[in-house]
Amino acid sequence: MSAPVLMALIWLIAANVAALFPSRDHHWRFAYGMIAVGIPLLGWVTWQQGPIVGLLFLAAGTSVLRWPVIYLTRWLRGTKGPKSS
Template identity: 40%
Template sequence: MALIALCLWVVLAWVLQTVLTARQSWPAAYGLIACGLPLVAWLWLSMSALWALLGLGVMALVLRWPLRYAVRWLKARLT
């Protein structure tokens, strides 16, 4: 069931990416992150840590730009 939820999350991310403008995509990304973190925990609890890491990897591929900005922000804070 958790894998089906992950697939639906990916489909939702794709639909949001095709429908929304660039200005609307950041709030959508925050919403996807907020839905994705409990989904990773669900994958971990129901399947295993390997599946949770794979799900997290899929989410990182889908949300690559927010991830890049977060890494840049952390680098700027640490230096």
């Protein structure tokens, strides 16, 4: 197993374990740190192993950090959710 894949698996395990513990800010500070580490790591995995493996780790990371992705998608669309009238 190559170093980038091993580091990405450790990243996934760390993100899942951290999600098990309670947090006052709903894990947002941790999510920012994981994103800051995960983006270069994803680039490293993709560069060393190819785009298919990179896409697999992108999907795994997105499933772990789904709320930042959901909020980013809503922000890009300009919607905040269903409006109650």
